[in-house]
Amino acid sequence: MSVSRIEKIRSWFRENIRIPIGVTIGICIAPVILIGLFYALRSSRPVMDWATAYISAPIRGFFALLSSIYPFAVMEVVATFAGVFFIYYIVRSIRVTARRRGRWKLLGKRLLPVLVIICYIWAMFAWLWLVGYHATGFAERYEFSNDGVYREDLFAVTQMFADRASELAEQMERDENGRYIADRRQMFADSVYVFDNIAEEFPSLEGRLFVPKSMLYSWLMSITGYSGMYFALTGEAMINTQMPGAMMPHTVAHEHAHQLGIFAEDEANLVAILAGVSSDNPAFQYAAYMAGLTRLLNALWESDDPTVDGPSEEWQTVMDGLSEYIHIDWQESREFWATRTTANTGVNFLDRFLTSVAETASDVVDTIYEGFLVAQGQELGLRSYGAFVDMLVEYFAPRLR
Numbered sequence: 001m002s003v004s005r006i007e008k009i010r011s012w013f014r015e016n017i018r019i020p021i022g023v024t025i026g027i028c029i030a031p032v033i034l035i036g037l038f039y040a041l042r043s044s045r046p047v048m049d050w051a052t053a054y055i056s057a058p059i060r061g062f063f064a065l066l067s068s069i070y071p072f073a074v075m076e077v078v079a080t081f082a083g084v085f086f087i088y089y090i091v092r093s094i095r096v097t098a099r100r101r102g103r104w105k106l107l108g109k110r111l112l113p114v115l116v117i118i119c120y121i122w123a124m125f126a127w128l129w130l131v132g133y134h135a136t137g138f139a140e141r142y143e144f145s146n147d148g149v150y151r152e153d154l155f156a157v158t159q160m161f162a163d164r165a166s167e168l169a170e171q172m173e174r175d176e177n178g179r180y181i182a183d184r185r186q187m188f189a190d191s192v193y194v195f196d197n198i199a200e201e202f203p204s205l206e207g208r209l210f211v212p213k214s215m216l217y218s219w220l221m222s223i224t225g226y227s228g229m230y231f232a233l234t235g236e237a238m239i240n241t242q243m244p245g246a247m248m249p250h251t252v253a254h255e256h257a258h259q260l261g262i263f264a265e266d267e268a269n270l271v272a273i274l275a276g277v278s279s280d281n282p283a284f285q286y287a288a289y290m291a292g293l294t295r296l297l298n299a300l301w302e303s304d305d306p307t308v309d310g311p312s313e314e315w316q317t318v319m320d321g322l323s324e325y326i327h328i329d330w331q332e333s334r335e336f337w338a339t340r341t342t343a344n345t346g347v348n349f350l351d352r353f354l355t356s357v358a359e360t361a362s363d364v365v366d367t368i369y370e371g372f373l374v375a376q377g378q379e380l381g382l383r384s385y386g387a388f389v390d391m392l393v394e395y396f397a398p399r400l401r
Contacts, residue, residue: 030120038130061235071213157296160400162322180328181245191249191252191284195279243336249287256275275288276291
């Protein structure tokens with residue numbers, strides 16, 4: 001389209017489309033009012049429960065249905081184009097107004113739409129996702145606690161998870177080196193049924209799930225140390241497909257838990273494990289037992305007597321009985337995450353620079369997300385990912401007695 005044609009279109013809009021000043025003001029202040037209402041009401045549990053059930057859940061479900069039409073992650077595509085456009089628009093606004101009289105007023109008028117759009121996005125995010133952090137959570141609804149457990153129960157559950165993980169490790173498809181082989185497409189397709197069994201015990205987990213999306217920016221997720229994410233404004237569960245396959249089913253189940261309205265990270269981890277171990281799919285069972293086993297072993301280690309050197313007899317007993325394939329899967333995972341922030345171009349100074357940049361990016365993302373979780377009442381921050389151990393033991397220990 002020629003420049004003259006564009007100017008004619010702009011001229012026609014200026015002459016024929018006139019928005020009343022009151023409407024313009026209303027459009028600008030509406031998101032501010034919505035944001036203000038959220039922060040004013042977030043301490044009211046009944047209001048947050050109502051908003052989660054009648055605003056957040058149905059709208060997120062509708063967005064998930066719409067985005068499921070596309071095989072790619074809509075969030076990533078929209079975010080990419082929006083980011084490029086906003087940068088272009090801001091730079092162009094600065095250039096256009098730089099030498100004009102009253103440039104600061106003109107620049108403010110041009111940047112006001114950007115600010116309004118950002119406010120609308122935050123208002124939607126607040127009422128579609130942040131409300132869930134202040135509503136009644138899964139653990140409270142079903143009377144789970146994390147007030148501590150007996151060490152013998154911790155050991156018993158850890159041993160059970162180790163036995164089941166070792167048994168399932170032998171059933172997984174592997175290459176000639178014993179490395180886990182996964183059909184990612186089939187895994188994603190099967191994941192929509194992984195909550196069917198556990199929903200019979202916990203009815204709030206009933207709901208329609210959609211096939212997760214492979215992330216276009218998996219490489220960026222790997223650098224920052226994340227394996228998946230759920231985005232409320234598109235309803236999509238998105239997975240870092242660069243990560244080793246053995247733990248990918250657990251990541252998928254974790255993001256599906258968010259899709260079903262489990263907001264807190266410790267509860268999403270708990271629900272993902274409960275769904276995995278109760279499912280009929282061996283791959284999801286194995287990943288769930290592996291995810292639980294890792295956290296349980298860490299908890300068992302931390303519960304050891306600090307005055308005694310080395311691991312406890314119980315911890316060592318569990319480790320000695322593990323299948324060799326579990327150690328192979330753990331090693332593959334450690335190697336993968338260790339190399340994501342380590343550059344290897346063969347040029348020393350360039351490797352040091354790129355590694356430093358990657359490590360800094362990872363630290364910055366962790367710090368931002370840590371602050372976000374704490375601001376939403378997740379007092380343990382990123383540690384909330386592993387804070388579900390007590391609830392896990394509380395659930396399984398009675399079944400072992």
